[in-house]
Amino acid sequence: MLQFLRRSPGKEFWGWFEEHKDWLREGPELARVRNAERASQALSERTGELLRSLQRFDKRLTPLYWIAADGVAELIVTAEGQTEAFDRVFDLISQAPQLEDWRFLALKPRQPLPETLAGESVRLDCEALHYALQADGNGRAALLFLTEQASDDNFIELQHLAMKLAEAILGEEDMALNVGQVAMVSHGRFAVASPSTRIRPIECLIQEFDERFRCFSSMN
Known part of the structure; x- marks a missing residue:
């Protein structure tokens, strides 16, 4: 009989959340009024x-x-x-x-293009980036970010930044389901090596990606 009275795991979580929602909200709010360490x-x-x-x-x-x-508190549940x-x-x-004062999102949503993206040794002006978008052998997106700041010394660092940027602007769901490859390479070298590949400014990426690859979640 007890197994029928027990709440589902989802209801258990939301029951706990509602009991602690004000306490949870205090965390980010404290950062506005207290010193950084205590916050x-x-x-x-x-x-x-x-x-x-x-x-x-x-x-x-x-x-x-x-x-x-x-002013609304946002909770994103991500599966990484x-x-x-x-x-x-x-x-x-x-x-x-x-x-009333909370918003709940499934998976990391798309974010606006950041002005800059910094690594240990390089800071990218994101609005100056270009891209090339093609389909890989499985019909998923192969996305190349193109920058004038690429060098042999920062190649690995740029690949980390490319993944971070792609997930930010495309969102977790599309990144996981519809993107097969992401990289960041030298704009000049790529243009010389692949003269027939269309290169476009980054502000065109979202529209082109959505037309060719996007999946639509019913949740966000």
């Missing part, structure tokens, strides 16, 4: 408790949360690109309560 400790404590509660639902999931520009866990994310978010 970091408060946020770390809350994020840790939120992570433990979420992973009782599914150990593959991770929470990200902050206060958005409109693990496509086999996406259905669990969607299932959990479909059970989310309606809370």
Whole structure:
């Protein structure tokens, strides 16, 4: 009989969340009024408790949360690109309560193009980037970012930045399901080596990607 009275794992998580929602919201808010060390400790404590509660639902999931520009707290549940866990994310978010001061998102959403992207030894002006977009052998996107700042010394660093940039502007779902390859290479060298490949400024990327590759989630 007790097994029929026990709440589902999703309801267990959201029950815990509603009980702690004000305490959770205090974490990012403290960063605005307290010193950095105390704010970091408060946020770390809350994020840790939120992570433990979420992973009782599914150990593959991770929470990200902050206060958005409109003053609403946002909770993103991410599977960090693990496509086999996406259905669990969607299932959990479909059970989310309606809370006036919270917004819940399944998977990392698309973000606006950042002005700059910095690594250890290079800072990219993102608006100056170009790209080439083709289909790989599996019909997924092969995306090349092209920069004038590429060199043999920063090649590996640029590949990390390319992955970070691609996920930010394309979102977790499309990045995991519809992107097969991402790299960042020298604009000049690529233009010489592949003169027939179309190169476009980065502001054209989203429209072209959506027309050719995008998948549409029912959740975000």
